[in-house]
Structure formats: structure tokens, C-alpha cells
Amino acid sequence: MESQIHKIHQQLVNKEISCMSLVQEKLNLLKQNTHNSVNSLLEGTALAAAKKVDAKIENGQEIGLLEGIPFGIKDVYMLQGTYTTASSDLLKKYKAAYTATAIQKLLDAGAIPLVKENCDSFGHGSSSENTIFGAVKNAINPDLVAGGSSGGSAVNVAKECTVFSIGGDTGGSIRQPAGYNKIYGFKPTYGRISRYGLMAYASSTDCVGPIAKSIEDLRIVLNAMSGKDARDQTSYVSEAVSTDLKVTPIKTVGYYKNFIENNAISTEIQTDFLATLEKIKAKGIAVKALDFFDADILVSTYYTLAMAETASNLSRLDGTNYGARIEGANLKDTYSITRSENFSEETKRRVVGGNQVLSQGFSDEIYLKAQNLRNQISARFTEDFKDVDIVLSPVTPASPPEIGESLQDPLAMYLSDAYTVGFSLGGLPALTIPKGTSTGLQITADKKKDAEVLQFANFLNEIL
Amino acid sequence: MELAKIQEVLKAHDLELIIGLETHVRLNTKSKLFCSCPNKESEVPNENICAVCTGQMGVLPAINKEAITKAIYFGKAVNSSFSNQVTSWDRKHYEYPDNPKNIQITQFHNPVIPDGEVSCYRNDGSQFTVSLTQTHIEEDAAKLMHEKKISLVDFNKAGVPLIEIVTDPCIRNIEDASTYAQYIQRIVQN
Numbered sequence: 001m002e003s004q005i006h007k008i009h010q011q012l013v014n015k016e017i018s019c020m021s022l023v024q025e026k027l028n029l030l031k032q033n034t035h036n037s038v039n040s041l042l043e044g045t046a047l048a049a050a051k052k053v054d055a056k057i058e059n060g061q062e063i064g065l066l067e068g069i070p071f072g073i074k075d076v077y078m079l080q081g082t083y084t085t086a087s088s089d090l091l092k093k094y095k096a097a098y099t100a101t102a103i104q105k106l107l108d109a110g111a112i113p114l115v116k117e118n119c120d121s122f123g124h125g126s127s128s129e130n131t132i133f134g135a136v137k138n139a140i141n142p143d144l145v146a147g148g149s150s151g152g153s154a155v156n157v158a159k160e161c162t163v164f165s166i167g168g169d170t171g172g173s174i175r176q177p178a179g180y181n182k183i184y185g186f187k188p189t190y191g192r193i194s195r196y197g198l199m200a201y202a203s204s205t206d207c208v209g210p211i212a213k214s215i216e217d218l219r220i221v222l223n224a225m226s227g228k229d230a231r232d233q234t235s236y237v238s239e240a241v242s243t244d245l246k247v248t249p250i251k252t253v254g255y256y257k258n259f260i261e262n263n264a265i266s267t268e269i270q271t272d273f274l275a276t277l278e279k280i281k282a283k284g285i286a287v288k289a290l291d292f293f294d295a296d297i298l299v300s301t302y303y304t305l306a307m308a309e310t311a312s313n314l315s316r317l318d319g320t321n322y323g324a325r326i327e328g329a330n331l332k333d334t335y336s337i338t339r340s341e342n343f344s345e346e347t348k349r350r351v352v353g354g355n356q357v358l359s360q361g362f363s364d365e366i367y368l369k370a371q372n373l374r375n376q377i378s379a380r381f382t383e384d385f386k387d388v389d390i391v392l393s394p395v396t397p398a399s400p401p402e403i404g405e406s407l408q409d410p411l412a413m414y415l416s417d418a419y420t421v422g423f424s425l426g427g428l429p430a431l432t433i434p435k436g437t438s439t440g441l442q443i444t445a446d447k448k449k450d451a452e453v454l455q456f457a458n459f460l461n462e463i464l
Numbered sequence: 465m466e467l468a469k470i471q472e473v474l475k476a477h478d479l480e481l482i483i484g485l486e487t488h489v490r491l492n493t494k495s496k497l498f499c500s501c502p503n504k505e506s507e508v509p510n511e512n513i514c515a516v517c518t519g520q521m522g523v524l525p526a527i528n529k530e531a532i533t534k535a536i537y538f539g540k541a542v543n544s545s546f547s548n549q550v551t552s553w554d555r556k557h558y559e560y561p562d563n564p565k566n567i568q569i570t571q572f573h574n575p576v577i578p579d580g581e582v583s584c585y586r587n588d589g590s591q592f593t594v595s596l597t598q599t600h601i602e603e604d605a606a607k608l609m610h611e612k613k614i615s616l617v618d619f620n621k622a623g624v625p626l627i628e629i630v631t632d633p634c635i636r637n638i639e640d641a642s643t644y645a646q647y648i649q650r651i652v653q654n
Contacts, residue, residue: 078522091521098515100522197522232524312555315566316519321617335559 003216004163009065012057019050019057019068023112026070029161030115035137037152037161039075039116040083046070049112066224067110072162074153075116076123077103078197086199087131088121090323090342100197101232102166102208102225109224114162118152121344122314123170123201125149126413127406128177130346135403139181144400147177150211154181157211164212164221170201171302172395172420174209178432179395179440184457185211186218189448190427191236193222194229202309205302205424215457218431219243222450241451250456253277253285254388256292259419264295266398269437273394276436279463280392288388293377295397295418301377302421303414304357304370311354314347349410374425381426385446390456393419395432395440429453435464467638483641484597484633488626489652490604491534497603497625498525498569509618517623519564531625535576535601538627541651542580542596551576561617562605570628575600577627584647586639594644597630 011017023046030038053068073079076086078096085091103113120130128136128151136146139158146155150167154177157165167174169187178185186209193208200206210221223240255277260270277287319325319338326341328334343351357366384391396416406413419442423430429450432440441460445452474481493503499516506512516523539546554572577599585591606622608615629648635641 076522078520084521086521094521096522097520196524199521200524203524231526233526312557312567315557315559316521316564318559318566320561321519321564331561 001214003214003220004212005065005069005217005220008069008163009063009067012053012063012068015057019053019112020047022068023047023050023070023114026114026161029159030156035139035142035146035155035159036134037115037118037136037146037155037159039085039087039118039133039152041115042079042082042113046112046114053110053112064110065220066106069111069163070114071106071111071221072115072117072153072156072165073103073113074119074150074165074167076119076168076199076201077166078199079103079113079116082116084116084199085132086122087119087133088342088344088347089132090317090319090338092132092324094322096197098197100208101194101229103197105225105227106166106221111224115156117150117156117165119168120149120151120173121347122199122310123149123168123173124310124344124346124350125406126172126176126416127401127403128152129403129407130344132344137403138400141400143402145180145403145406147180147400149173149177150185151177153211154178154183154185157181157213158183160213164210164217166221166225167209167211168198168201169207169209169424170205171306171424172417174207174211175395175420175430175432175442176417176439178211179434179442180400182434182440183211183213184215184218184431184433185209186222186431186453187424187429188222188226188450189429191232191234192238192429192448192450193225194227194232194235196229196231200309200313202306203313204305204309205427207424215433215454215461216243219454236448238448238450241454250285250389250452250459252288252388253280253390253392253456254288254290254384255392257289258292258294259393262295264397264415264418265394269394269397269399269439272437273441276441276460276464277392280460283463290384290388290391292380293373293422295415297373298377298422298425299414299418301370301373302417302425303353304366305374305425307350307354308358308367308370309354311351311358314351317343346410377422378426381428381446389445389452391444393442393444394437395419395442399438431457433457433460435460470638481637482633483635483638485629485631485635485641485644487629487645487648489538489629489648491531491601491625491627493528493530493534493625495528495530496623497528497531497601498623501623503624504620506620509616509620511620513619513622517564518619519566525569528625531601532576534625535599535627538599538629538652539577539580541654542577542582542599544577544580544596544599546577548574548576548578550574560605561615562608562622564606564619564622568603568605570602571600582644582647582651584640584643586643592640594640595632595634597632599627599629602626602628
């Protein structure tokens with residue numbers, strides 16, 4: 001699909017549409033909230049911002065490419081003065097005291113936030129059903145889940161309620177819902193975009209990333225948000241990804257044999273993926289089968305670390321400083337009632353699991369072992385990218401489940417992350433394009449090779 | 465209890481006194497350990513606070529270089545080997561209202577100063593040496609003020625950099641412990 005941002009920008013500059021009418025039209029769509037994608041609307045500030053953009057155009061002033069472009073924000077990002085709930089009871093009334101760096105950069109570029117978007121509570125889920133605002137419905141088939149945890153963001157983009165949305169990806173939370181709703185979603189290299197102001201789930205793999213309807217739009221938004229931030233010391237200086245996405249030729253593409261040759265993958269996705277590889281070969285690109293860790297090792301390593309980190313990160317939510325406190329007989333009581341009543345079942349499962357693997361007597365056996373496995377996984381990626389430029393994989397082993405299914409079987413839900421969590425553990429850039437299989441294709445390259453990922457995505461778009 | 469009486473009781477019970485000390489020293493940096501709030505005491509509660517040092521959602525710690533530099537000065541004064549190739553930080557979990565994140569960021573595995581020693585002279589001119597287990601940097605907690613029915617929290621000192629100087633259990637008598645403490649005071653005041 002063509003770039004929505006360029007198209008709208010031209011329409012605004014040529015005065016074919018006003019920013020007010022554009023924003024109002026999107027707000028009207030969002031108000032209907034047909035797919036439970038909306039947690040709260042930012043109507044007043046959005047219309048005020050749109051009015052300013054219109055005035056600027058009227059005065060003959062130049063506007064930036066992102067100026068006046070309406071976008072959505074997953075409800076785990078701080079935007080000063082707005083409800084920032086993480087789709088949880090505990091933070092249902094919590095208003096952000098400051099603005100996340102990535103979001104501030106978009107505001108500085110003139111983009112207009114419309115909506116805080118529904119998601120799995122604190123990022124805990126792969127279906128956007130773990131939320132107090134109602135399960136998000138899939139944009140293509142509302143009986144199915146939207147995917148998660150950035151489900152509301154993906155659905156809003158797919159339904160054109162927002163031009164782009166900012167999701168968060170810890171183990172696949174942008175890539176998987178992008179695949180389930182047939183749009184584009186990008187998790188950049190860990191550290192390319194500052195995490196400051198993103199509610200931490202698993203700090204060592206949390207990434208900010210864009211969801212949009214074209215690769216060009218991902219590129220524009222990625223460039224706007226990237227850069228070193230003194231408030232996030234894992235962030236780094238990066239060059240903007242240029243429009244000329246044909247710089248380095250891709251010679252070799254790898255894929256992980258054991259992702260494709262197993263019983264968990266649906267026959268349809270398997271067949272489609274192999275057919276895609278043939279099309280790539282036909283273009284003169286070498287395709288190499290690689291050995292990799294089994295999916296259950298990747299999933300258990302990821303969930304061990306993610307649960308440990310989230311248990312630690314969410315320990316601050318005790319209701320004393322902020323959040324929905326429920327008073328008990330004494331301090332300890334207050335803590336436990338507040339947390340028991342206000343955390344969802346899935347969040348409690350992850351907090352208890354995380355504290356278990358961190359506790360004395362278990363941490364060496366489980367947590368440190370997972371740390372060690374992560375190092376092995378990272379080392380393997382380094383090796384593999386000496387041989388191949390790109391690794392291609394399906395996004396998910398199967399098509400989206402029906403709403404309600406995942407809640408019955410959390411373990412099955414964790415296993416549905418099999419193809420995305422490994423790249424998160426490696427901190428690699430990974431992108432979903434809505435082609436190749438029914439839930440898309442995932443394109444990955446070595447660390448900091450975000451430009452190559454976007455470039456190869458453009459190439460696949462042309463040949464598929 | 466008088467010093468002499470303690471010695472007497474110890475002797476009567478055939479006990480040997482062994483002392484190890486942990487000393488907290490507040491570093492007089494311009495700003496706090498992980499945010500840019502002033503490291504300054506204030507009569508007004510919650511004056512020098514921000515999202516980071518009150519543990520809001522989404523914040524990240526950004527280390528204050530001056531705190532590391534000042535800790536290294538102390539390390540030099542106690543002859544540390546600085547043998548750590550890497551220094552790292554650990555989260556100490558404890559739940560209490562003076563600890564806004566319910567995790568305190570401290571150093572356990574790879575402290576900035578992994579060893580050291582303090583040589584002291586007693587009043588009689590004899591010498592003893594206290595060896596240090598480690599000295600690490602950590603963030604201070606908030607101040608709690610307990611009133612009749614409620615407790616109030618003042619975050620002005622939350623996130624202020626401290627060094628914690630940990631000695632081996634090598635001090636054999638109370639006078640030596642006191643002398644050591646005076647030496648530490650002299651070192652950090654210089």
C-alpha cells in the first residue's frame with residue numbers, strides 16, 4: 001500500500017482537506033469503538049492541535065511531513081495529563097505526570113495523538129483479552145482475537161481509525177497483532193528508540209515501535225522517534241533510514257528449519273512459507289536452511305526472563321504512592337489486597353512466576369540458566385548473520401484463535417509466541433509484512449541493521 | 465553500659481568481641497543518583513522530586529557520573545585495587561513506603577570499590593588496619609514522618625547517592641571501632 005502519511009500531507013498542503021475535518025473523521029470512527037480498540041480519546045487536545053495546523057496552512061506557512069497526522073498510542077505510554085491505564089484496574093484512574101520521549105518526539109514533529117489504545121494489561125498477553133476494557137476484536141474477523149499485546153493499536157491502523165499507531169514489543173507484541181490484522185509492524189533494534197516513558201514489562205527486551213499500513217510510513221515514524229536519549233542509557237545514536245532503500249544488495253536469506261519442520265505449525269502456513277522461499281530463490285537470492293534452538297527452549301527462556309523482570313518492575317504498584325489503593329488492617333494487608341484485587345489473573349500468574357524464579361534456592365537453577373541460554377541464543381545469531389543477510393520466518397505458527405480460547409489455555413498462548421520471542425532475546429530488528437502467509441512474514445537482520453530489514457521488506461512487497 | 469563494664473561482662477562469660485561495620489556516607493553531588501533533581505536538603509517536603517525519584521511508571525535510572533567519580537576518590541583513599549573490570553547494579557527488593565519503587569538500586573555483585581583498607585593509629589601510638597569487604601553506591605530512601613493516625617512521606621532525599629562502606633568482621637574492640645569511624649569521617653570530609 002502507498003504511504004498514507006505522504007498522501008495526507010499532500011492533501012493538507014493542497015488544501016484538499018482540512019486537518020480539523022481529518023481529525024474529526026477519525027475521532028468519529030474511534031467513538032464507535034466497534035472493536036474495543038479504544039481506552040480513552042484525546043478529543044479536546046487533538047482538535048485544538050488540528051486547528052493550529054489549519055491556521056498555519058492558511059497563513060501560507062510550511063508544515064512538516066508528520067504535522068497534523070493523527071496517530072494512536074498503546075495505553076502503556078506516558079502522555080502528560082492523559083489516563084495511562086495499562087488496561088488495568090490498578091491504574092484505571094492514573095494520569096501520566098510526564099510524556100514519554102518517543103511520544104514527545106512525535107509531538108515535536110507535529111503529529112496529533114487521538115487515542116490511548118487497548119492492549120493486554122501491562123503487556124501481559126498475546127491476544128488483547130487480558131484487559132479491563134473488553135477483548136479487542138480482530139479487524140478482519142471480529143470473532144477472532146486481535147492479537148497482542150498491542151492489539152488495539154493494530155486494529156486501529158487496520159480499520160484506518162489512526163494513520164499509524166505506536167505499539168510496544170517485548171516478545172512479539174507489535175509483530176504478532178500486525179500479522180493477525182494484515183498490516184505492517186516494526187520492532188527496531190533494542191535501544192534504537194528510547195524506552196523512557198514506556199511502562200516497563202521486561203526491561204531487557206522492551207522496544208518502542210510503529211504500526212502502519214506501509215513500509216514508508218514505518219520508516220518515517222521510526223526516524224522521527226529514533227535517537228540517543230540521556231534518560232534511557234540503553235539508547236544509542238543511529239542514522240536515519242533513507243528513502244533510498246536499495247543500498248546494500250541482499251545476497252543470502254536464511255530460515256530456521258525447525259520453525260518450519262514441526263507439528264505445531266499449521267499446514268497452510270508451512271506451505272505458504274515454503275512457497276515464498278521458492279519465489280525468493282527465483283529472484284537469484286540464495287536461501288539457506290539454518291539450525292536453531294527449538295521453539296519450546298526459546299519460549300521457556302523468554303518467559304522465565306520476562307516474568308522475572310515484570311515481577312520486579314511491577315513491585316512498585318502497591319497503592320501507596322499512586323494507583324487504586326484498597327485499605328487493609330495494616331500496611332502489609334493494604335499491599336496484598338490492593339494487588340490481589342487490582343491485578344488480572346494473567347498479571348498475577350506472571351508476577352508469582354517471576355518471584356518464584358528469582359527467589360533463593362530457585363534463581364540459580366532457573367533464572368541464571370535462562371540468562372545463560374539467552375547469551376547462547378545471542379551468540380548463535382551473531383554466528384548466523386555471518387552467513388546470511390536476512391532471516392525470514394513466519395510470524396506465528398497458526399492463524400488467530402477465537403476470542404475466549406486463549407484464556408482457557410495460557411500455555412498454548414505462550415507457545416504461539418514461538419517465532420517472535422527469540423529475536424526479542426537477541427535485541428534484533430524484526431518486521432512483520434502482511435504477505436507470504438495468512439499471518440504475514442517476519443523479516444529479521446543483525447543488530448542495528450534496521451535499514452536492511454526495511455529494504456528487504458520493500459523487495460518482498462514487489463515480488464509477492 | 466560503661467565501656468569498662470562491657471569488657472568485664474564479656475570476660476566473665478568468656479566471650480570474644482568481633483565487630484564489622486557498615487557505614488553510610490551521603491555523597492555531596494549536585495544532583496541525585498539517577499535523576500537531575502538537586503541533592504539538597506529542604507525544609508519544604510517534596511520540593512526536590514521528579515517522576516524518577518518518586519518511582520512513577522515508565523521511568524528509567526540515568527546514572528550520575530559525579531557520584532561515580534566521588535566514590536572513586538574514596539576508593540583511592542582506602543587503597544582499593546579497583547580490580548573489577550565491570551561494575552554493575554542490582555535491585556534489592558523490599559516493600560515499604562519509603563522505597564518508592566519497592567526496589568532499591570544498589571551494588572551487590574560488582575561494586576565500584578571491591579576492596580580496600582583503612583590504617584588507623586590508636587591514642588597509644590600503636591597501629592591497626594581495618595580491611596574493607598567492599599564499598600558500593602546505592603540510592604537513599606525517602607523520609608517517613610509518623611503522625612498519630614497517618615504516616616507522611618517526604619521524597620526529598622529519595623534517590624540521593626550514598627556509599628556504603630562495609631568492613632570485614634576484623635575489629636576486636638570497641639575503642640578501635642570508634643577510632644575507625646573517626647578515620648572514615650576524616651577521609652570523606654577531605
